[in-house]
Amino acid sequence: MNGTVIATAGLRKAYGAVRAVDGIDLDVRAGDVYGFLGANGSGKTTTVRMLLGLVLPTSGTVEVLGRPIPKAGREVLPRVGALIEGPAAYPHLSASANLSLMDAAGPGGARRGRRQRIAEVLDQVGLGGVGKRQVRGFSLGMRQRLGLAGALLRRPDLLILDEPTNGLDPQGIHEIRTLLLDLNRTGTTVFLSSHLLAEIEQLATRVGVLDRGRMVLQDDLATLTAPTGATVVRTPDPARAVRELGDRVLSADGERLVVRGSEPAEVNAVLVGAGVPVSGLALDRPTLEDVVLAAAAGSGDRVPVGTTVSGAAA
Amino acid sequence: MIGVELRKLFRRPRTWITIALLNALPVLVAVLLKVTDLAPRPGEGPAFLSAVLTNGTLYPLAALAIVLPLFLPIAVAVVAGDAVAGEAQGGTLRYLLARPAGRTRLLVAKLVAVIAFVLVTVVIVAAVGYVVGTALFEVQSLGATTGISGTSLTPEQVAGRTLLSIGYITVSMLGVAAFALFFSTLTDSPQLATLGALAVLIGSSLLFTLDAASDIAPYLPTRYWLSFVDFFREPILWRNITRGLGLQAVYVVVLLGAAWANFTTKDVTS
Secondary structure, three states, rough: OOOEEEEEEEEEEEEEEEEEEEEEEEEEOOOEEEEEEEOOOOOHHHHHHHHHHOOOEEEEEEEEEOEOOOOOHHHHHHHHHEEEOOOOOOOEEEOOHHHHHHHHHHOOOOOHHHHHHHHHHHHHHHOOOOOOOOOHHHOHHHHHOOOOOOHHOOOOOEEEEEEEEEEEEHHHHHHHHHHHHHHHHOOOOEEEOOHHHHHHHHOOEEEEEEOOEEEEEEHHHHOOOOOEEEOOOOOOOHHHHHHHHHEEEEEEEOOEEEEEOHHHHHHHHHOOOOOOOOOOOEEEOOOHHHHHHHHHOOOOOOOOOOOOOOOOOO | HHHHHHHHHHHHHHHHHEEEHHHHHHHHHHHHHHHHHOOOOOOOOOOOOOHOOOOHHHHHHHHHHOOOOOOOHHHHHHHHHHHHHHHHHHHHHHHHHOOOOOHHHHHHHHHHHHHHHHHHHHHHHHHHHHHHHHOOOOOOOOOOOOOOOOOOHHHHHHHHHHHHHHHHHHHHHHHHHHHHHHHHOOOOOOOHHHHHHHHHHHHHHHOOOOOOOOOOOHHHHOOOOHHHHHHHOOOOOOHHHHHHHHHHHHHHHHHHHHHHHHHHHOOOOO
């Protein structure tokens, strides 16, 4: 697979005067782990729903796997696995009965081998031992795993996952992260919508940031967090270090100095040569949080008096 | 898709509890009749009930007449009201549509499942009625049975016309089902959809008793429900039966059209 997996052009969704999604151009390429970031209410969920044909755009176009949505949904969506705003299942049925019904409800899930596929995905998400149990008794984390199993059932080319680690404990989060990276390595494109920066930073190769319905940023994670050309130095004697380095010091904050120069070894040599103790040394890179906070205006669910809401209704 | 919906419906405990409850009232009535031997006089009480003491094979019809005005339509409204709104409330609607089940397909499958529910329920009520009726009351093994207008019907005729009644009652319930299914596409609350359909039903029943509403009476969805008794006249009085079928057909076509138009163009945000 190569080329573009998700492409939207001028995608817009208005609910009355409220513009939930305001002209976004998504560009997700084959093999990406795409992190779709945004505060609560920034329009992430509405966008995800438009990608899957659940919400119909006010204007603009959506293409998934090269075909228009919702028009070619019947052809494209069987190749897409999705987790949309939390898992859902029929509580009185077992985990495997739920998967079986969902699989039979649409095209592209052959009855032959279905039992085998269900056993495999349940095993993959760590529910192999409870496949026969009613979902009624499942914990939130188990339901989340079941939802993920449903998304993986037809070995999709594209996974669209909305907050996939919601409700999981730290071990569970680690397990799911490993699973997603494994799938990505074998060719699955992953579109990950989340408001958890740390999660995106650990998984994503590309990042898009949504702020009040607008895309404010879309780039490779490596580019966004590329070294700034400065070096971060930690020293127990910052005063002497500043004296030695002179105007190369860009900023000083306690024992932490940011020094011009993209060669930590060179900075280290200067300081050690002058007898200044150095306790830490690293290339200066912005964190994803720095990048996002610089690009996005503020929390989506914070509405001060006197502002007009233009990007509510997630 | 239809198979999926049927499996969902009939593997759900609630479906069978509803059917069991629906059978409780006719069974209770039969037991009371047997114990007290006090049948209503002809023309009083639910249809056919006056005749069952002398002929138990009419009890399936009495049982249907007992559940027809309220119990059966409530059960239908609950199941049909839950059809789409229940999936929306449970969150499974978004997964079905993203699967993709196809909106029109899903709606058709839901409709077929509701019709299957009505048919199964009516048949079970009739069957339980037959078992209870023949066990508790006399069965005239030979010769003619008394029809509703004092005419005579052979046991074969009674059996055939009971089957016709089962079909007619099933069709009569489709109007309610169509109302509930339409409301079910409008809201994410199955209770609201069910209550909406029941409100239509109660409104219709009330208007039917009102002289001032006699001009619109022929168009009320409940107007011809009890016309299945006309199968037991000799000859069969077809006039109201055909009108009843036609009226239900109009309600079903119009409401399903509206349900389809709404459901295929709406944003699924549940």
